[in-house]
Amino acid sequence: MVFSSIFFLFAFLPLAILGYYGQYVLLGNRLRNLALLILSYLFYLFGAPGFILFLAGSTVFDYAMGRLMDRCERRKRWWLILSLLVNLGLLAWFKYANFMVAETAGYLARMGIDLSGWEAVALPVGISFFTFQKLSYTIDVYRGRCRPIASLIDFSMYVALFPQLVAGPIVRFRDIYGQIGSRVESWTLFYAGAVRFCWGLCKKVILADTCGRFADVIFSLSPGELDTAVAWMGALAYTLQIYLDFSAYSDMAIGLGMLFGFRFLENFNRPYSAVSLTDFWRRWHISLSRWFRDYLYIPMGGNRKGAARTYLNLTVVFLLCGFWHGANWTFVIWGAYHGLFLVIERIMGLRRIPENRLRGLRRLATLLVVVCGWVIFRCDDPGQAARFFTAMFTLTARDMPAAVAGLMDLKNTLLMLFAATTLILPSSGQDDGPLLDTRPFVAATVGIVLFMVLLPWCMAIMASGSQNPFIYYRF
Known part of the structure; x- marks a missing residue:
């Protein structure tokens, strides 16, 4: 189910809010996590009914791993290894089996192995995200960073929480554990969540999809139709689209979480204002960057074992980061590309340049590499x-x-130019800018423009059926 769909906005979400707060009024907060779990499974059922048992079964498995690690201290290492093997094995099978068959079919045919009867493996929606969430739980339980959760309902709700189930942000268990049992809902938080959600919806439908139309057309042109100006237009259009699209989803997920009392960590911080690739990865898809840092880069030794080992660790991490995005050589090359430039930054000492020195030039160079x-x-x-x-x-x-x-009519040109302001925003501040402003006049102005101008515009676009699905739904 897509957040930017008429069905979600006018059917599922209102019923979810009524159901959650209706039981809350009648029964207090005793069953609120069960209510959210049921709603989240219904959400998943609409989008991927064939994998609902897979989601439930894998959740029960990792819940059991956490309990066993708590009860069997001497064997908890083996339970962690089992959790890693099962989760990563399933992720590899669903995401990469088709890719491996396609890449090896010719070689195997010459060896007499016929794969012509291979049936393509369907990809469970959101598997990359909820797999990493479950692994954050079992790894942190093993490390003693958090206690295993006692309630299967609470753990299942954490894994399947529909605001961030399909495309993140990746919410680590230790970051949200306290909110599972003792969060406080309020009208202030609810309103802030509604504003954040609507802002993300407008960013997606009005800006990201406009950029996406340019990118889709240009990247589908034949080489003979491309010249320098059109190629750069396509590159910049996609640069804007992927940021606006994914940050819009994160805004909507964070806003939806607020509606139910949760506060998720931010996932973007003006990444195109970065002055280096290192700075970019501190600002882009923060939940994924931190996951790879804490659960892969640092355990591999990080930067503690000499320069050569650091370069190797960075390369491996970003190769895996690229492969995480999907089974395609372009993703692997993209990961290697970023790993290479991060290594170059360290070799040349660019990370040690004072922050304000040559700032404009460094921002431009970083943006060029990112584009x-x-x-x-x-x-x-x-x-x-x-x-x-x-x-x-x-x-x-x-x-x-x-x-x-x-x-290139007037409307699309103006929207593209407005979207391009994300390339020149100052590095300080958050992505949501004026949404965080607490001054009454500014807050009231934002609310009026958002709910009385932009939101009706979004509804009109959505009713026409011209919006695109979120880019990160396929990851």
Whole structure:
């Protein structure tokens, strides 16, 4: 189920709020987690009915692993290993089995092994995100960072919580444990959540989807139709789309959490204001970056075992980060690309430059590296990426393709320019900007513009059926 759908906004969400607070009024807070669990499974049922038992079964498995680690201290290492093997094994099977078959079918056929009868493996929605959430729980229980949770209902609700089930942010158990049993709902928090959700909805439907239309058209052009200007337009359009789209989803997830009393950690902090790749990864998809840092990079030794080992650790982490995004060589290359530039930053000592020195130049250089990385990420295969880079960095001029020219009306041009302001925002402050402003006049103005202008505009666009699904739904 998509947050930016008519059914979710006018059917599921109102019923979820009524159901949650209705039982809350009648029974107090004793069953609120059970109510959220039922709502979350209903949400998942609408989007992936064939995998509802998989979600439930894998949740029960990791709940049991946590309990066994608590009861069998001497064997808890083995329970952790079992949890890692099962979770990562299932993730690898569902995400990469089809890819491996496609890549090896020709070689195996020459060896007499016929894979022509292979049936494609369907991907459970949200598996990358809820797998990492469950692993954060079992790893932290093993490390003694948190106690295993006693209630299966509470743990199941944590794993399946619908605001962030499908595309994150990745909510680690230790960050939310206290809120599972003792969160406090309030009208102030509810209103703040509604504003945050609606802001994310408008960002997605009005801005991200406009950028996406440009990116989709340009990346589908043949090499003969691309010139330098159009190629750069496509690269920048996708750079804006992926940020606005994913940060919009995070805004909506954080806002939905607030409606039910939860406070999730922020997932973006103006990443295109970064002055280095290291700074970029502190600001982009923060929940994933921290997960890889805390559960992979640091256990591998981090930067504590010399320069060569640090470079190796960074490379491995970002290769896996790329592969986490999907079974395609472009994702692996994208991960290696970022790992390479992070290593270069360390070798050249760029991370030690004072923050305010050459700030503008460093921001521009970082943005250039990031934009080129998104080209690799967006392309279907390495060959398309190579052709796109050729168009970007070889000065050519052709007539603008009709498909692109058809998009460049006044409305789309103004929306693209407004979206591009994300490239020049100051580095300080949060992504949600004025939404956090507590001055009454500013808060009232934001509320009026959001609910009386932007939200009706979103509804009109959604009613026309012209919006795109969230990019990160496929990961």
